[in-house]
Amino acid sequence: MxxxxxxxxxxxxxNERFFHLTQQRFAELLADYAEADHLGAQLLEAEKRNIGHYGFGVKGFVLSMIETAIEVTEGRVPGHVIQKLLEAGQDMLNHPxxxxxxxxxxxxxxxxxxxxxxxxxxxxxxxxxxxxxxxxxxxxxxxxxxxxxxxxxxxxxxxxxxxxxxxxxxxxxxxxxxxxxxxxxxxxxxxxxxxxxxxxxxxxxxxxxxxxxxxxxxxxxxxxxxxx
Structure with missing residues (x-):
């Protein structure tokens, strides 16, 4: 060898635990629009679609969350939710x-x-x-x-x-x-x-x-x- x-x-x-924690927060933010299991499945499909566009990592994950939020709310996702998702991504990038x-x-x-x-x-x-x-x-x-x-x-x-x-x-x-x-x-x-x-x-x-x-x-x- x-x-x-x-x-x-x-x-x-x-690494992965920060994604899980953020996904839990994502489910809380979108609780009025979708059940957690359905939201998780939608997010996973978005991640599959987007790997070729964004690659792996936090940035692609955040963009996939935003895309999923738009889908499950039929375009009615509040601006403050988008802001919270962006902040969650920044926290992931800056986590020790x-x-x-x-x-x-x-x-x-x-x-x-x-x-x-x-x-x-x-x-x-x-x-x-x-x-x-x-x-x-x-x-x-x-x-x-x-x-x-x-x-x-x-x-x-x-x-x-x-x-x-x-x-x-x-x-x-x-x-x-x-x-x-x-x-x-x-x-x-x-x-x-x-x-x-x-x-x-x-x-x-x-x-x-x-x-x-x-x-x-x-x-x-x-x-x-x-x-x-």
């Missing part, structure tokens, strides 16, 4: 970054022995800000903030590293974005589940000898030693 890729959101630091348990120790334990690559998707400025706040930036040899995570993404990133994809491992909380596409190009995929998950990141567990699941990042360094 020569290269280890880490996902960022909900692998190294908290909080590392997950064992994240710092896992990265530090592998930094001297392996090439470390951060592979994350989302808004460029927001991801850069979170990385700066994390204190982990100097431990990574490369930072890759990408628009999406497909097998071609890992083929490009790991293909330019010593040993290629076969000598690489990708660590993350998403089977769809972090694990499966990395395994597809010959890398190891290590799944570290997070308690909250975005519906659009659901995927089946891969049937591969290069798939491993860990309960948290505390066991990652030992896993890498065993594989090496």
């Amino acid at each position: 020569q290269t280890i890729g880490f996902d960022a959101d909900d692998t190294l630091w908290h 970054m909080e590392l997950l348990p064992h994240a710092q120790e896992a990265v530090e334990a592998l930094a001297d022995s392996h090439m470390l690559v951060l592979v994350t998707k989302g808004d460029l400025l927001h991801q850069e800000r979170k990385l700066a706040q994390s204190g982990l930036g100097d431990l990574f040899d490369r930072i890759e903030i990408v628009s999406d995570k497909q097998p071609s993404t890992y083929a490009r990133i790991f293909g330019s590293c010593s040993g290629g994809p076969e000598a690489a491992m990708m660590v993350g909380n998403s089977l769809k974005s972090d694990v499966c596409p990395a395994i597809d190009v010959g890398s190891w995929g290590v799944h570290v589940p997070f308690e909250l998950a975005w519906a659009l990141e659901a995927a089946d567990i891969p049937d591969s000898p290069r798939f491993v699941e860990l309960p948290d990042l505390g066991g990652l360094a030992e896993l890498v030693r065993q594989i090496d």
Whole structure:
């Protein structure tokens, strides 16, 4: 093993819980117009439609909430509700970054022995800000903030590293974005589940000898030693 890729959101630091909290606030603001379950389903459909336009991250999420609010109110959404949604998005962008348990120790334990690559998707400025706040930036040899995570993404990133994809491992909380596409190009995929998950990141567990699941990042360094 020569290269280890880490996902960022909900692998190294908290992210999804802020989306869940904001969606709860969204449901409260639109309670007079739609039930929470129906509103959530409408929002998810809007997010699906808009990924190609806005990409991943808070900004696209806020625009999808506004679009959904317009739809469910048939264009009658009050201006103060739109303002509240914009403020909620700003709060998400400015929320202090909080590392997950064992994240710092896992990265530090592998930094001297392996090439470390951060592979994350989302808004460029927001991801850069979170990385700066994390204190982990100097431990990574490369930072890759990408628009999406497909097998071609890992083929490009790991293909330019010593040993290629076969000598690489990708660590993350998403089977769809972090694990499966990395395994597809010959890398190891290590799944570290997070308690909250975005519906659009659901995927089946891969049937591969290069798939491993860990309960948290505390066991990652030992896993890498065993594989090496």
